Amino acid sequence: MRRIRTLAPLLLVPFAGCAGPPVDAAVAADHSHAGGGVVTLWTEALELFVDYPPHVRGMESDPWAIHLTWLANWKPVREGRLTLLLRGPGGTREEIVLEAPAAPGIYSPTPTLPETGFWRADLTLATGGVEYEIPVGQLQVFANQEALPHDVETPPTDLIAFSKEQQWSMPFEVAIAEARRIPGSIPATGEIVAPGNGFAHISTPVAGLLLVQRRSPVPGDAVRAGETLALIAPTDGDASYARMRHDVVRAEREAARAEHLFAAGAIAQRRVEEARHELELALASFEAIGGIREGEEGAGPDPNVYRLQSPIGGVISDRLVAPGQHVGVGTHAFTVVNPDTLWFVAHVPARHAEAASDVSGAWFTVEGASHTHTADRVVSVGTVIDPVSRTLPVRFAVSNPDGELKVGLLAEGHLLLGAPVEGVAVPTRAILDEDGLSVVYVKLGGEAFQRRVVDTGPSDGTWTIVRSGVASGEQVVAQGAYQVRLASLGDVEISDHGHPH
Template structure:
């Protein structure tokens, strides 16, 4: 009986131990499941954070204060018409009738005296510029000769007047003497009013500025030698040399912009009362270029004779994406713009460009309507990209 009781007690103990062990294993398994779920949540959170970080890794931060101080300007991209452009080179020329070349009317030696005659100097019509002295020439002083010829012709004419009345000479002889006198008088008067004790004074026929000084102090000149060129610089001409491959497009050209090398400013003919004068029908004998000529008012400090970059404006293209040239930055031959994402966030965007009129440029890809592009201060935004770190607390609003 005791043996039976002992066996029952032993079985009950063994069963109790097995149940406890199973319960303990269940508890441990539950703890492991909770830990695994926590680790999965943490990994998911870290993955989301990494995705968010990667999403904004190319964002450039520039505070509103710094952007304002740097003159950063942002404009929204709105499609508009943009004319096709032919880019070429050319030259600024003086307009016809706007320039005069002063030549020597007598032979002699040039003397500037105390007068400062330098290129670019402003002058007025009638102001003396230099003196040509004809003294001590081998053939004699031509001014003195003109004076002698005039005085001799005057005496002959006065005597002939009395002789023709007394019919001592014929009318034909008298008319010849009178003609000689009038010629001598005109020659002397044309010279005497420009002659002083030092020689013949040379003055400018027009007001303007000295474009070129063609002689120096002490040079000997003969009659007809160019001395100075004077330009009024009021009306100028723009000559563009266009490649023959663009010849078919010449009839569609209506205006032009040009950029000078000395101030890098882009001038628009439409703002200078410009007009198309003509374009060539053939190229030059030793050239593969066809000339096209414009005329415009010199409202700025444009120098005649300077070589310029020219943007010939042709037929318009509809609904083009256009940005100012100042919006572009370039790195290793690739063009970029900066798009504003929010008040302080910007993004660097690669673009492909098309036509360029000197002030604006066509964007073929990389931008879409509604994008907000930095048009002024792009270089400052580029500098800010060197520290491409999103500050704590900055949130990007899509």
């Protein structure tokens, strides 16, 4: 069985130190309560939050509340054998094995410890063929009930209780504030547009009847450049396509006949040049409307039927005509968009126009979505301020392989510029706007949180520098902060062991 050892403890601001000698450096005690205690720490895979009761020599204790959470998804451990090893004075050992949690994420041993003094507690979780070793720290065993401490340390009054069961029942995640280098930024709104070579309005260059095809492309279908989208049969009322094709055939014949007569000495060179010129004019007119000469690839079995083709590869976003419909010259029939790479066109306020020349990238969100998109390729920076909006356009190329971005969506974000600023950063999604104040919720223990007002700095969309309010190494709620805020507004209190009542 593979064994996983602890990597690092949860960095805490403890309520108060436990009585007795200091605990192991890898363990931080949240606080003590009349001889018991609460400990929160992280391993590389798990968060441990344990609330243990006072211990009296030779007496079975009240149940421990050992909460185990997977850090990968912040969900409770639902299966696995947990071993609690307790080592006391003089080599005394007690071992308790629990085959499964009493409830999702919670194990509840009740040790009986035979000697007074300080005992070392360690946990081992065995699940999925892996053993996870988790240190708990030291606890004290008292001689009798009278020897238990009577003073209970009171935690700060601004703590917010949010139980593990509440955390497990919702999307929840905690992240560590850390030092980062983030460029300065300027705010900008904008929209998602298609680049010139990635968007095509396809209109009918000839008038006629739209024929029924075996497979007629519809919105959402992918098409290739040159693929036929519709067949148009020119009508008697306007046979321009057929007439132009006939003009090409006639000009080809005249040019060939002139070449033959000139070779026989029957006509002058000028007649040959005139015939070639007429052919060139006929071909230019025919090809301008997308005509295909007989025998060419894609001509089809009926040379008099016009094949309306897509000039670009992409996805059909609109189809505005139907089989059997009569279309005129210039009827808008299809819209094709290549969604693989789109543009984020940011409208920079005129007061920031000078700084726009230093733009190196951008991050933004689009309406109706919370996901942050990034762009690091600047296509162009405008040179003219729009007289109406008083903004300067800056275009960014944005990769869109999953098609999440749609042409026409409005966007809001920041443009990154200048030298990076170094400071303590937290995930951007951890910051809430509460009545105009930027607020984060810091985790002080397994079930205890604290509201902090922060002064925000530059942001890259994913991380934001906070100039005050949070120290490096502290933990902030990256997902679920709003629910913690709601808990702070309710009628909940934190008892001496951090559980809501």
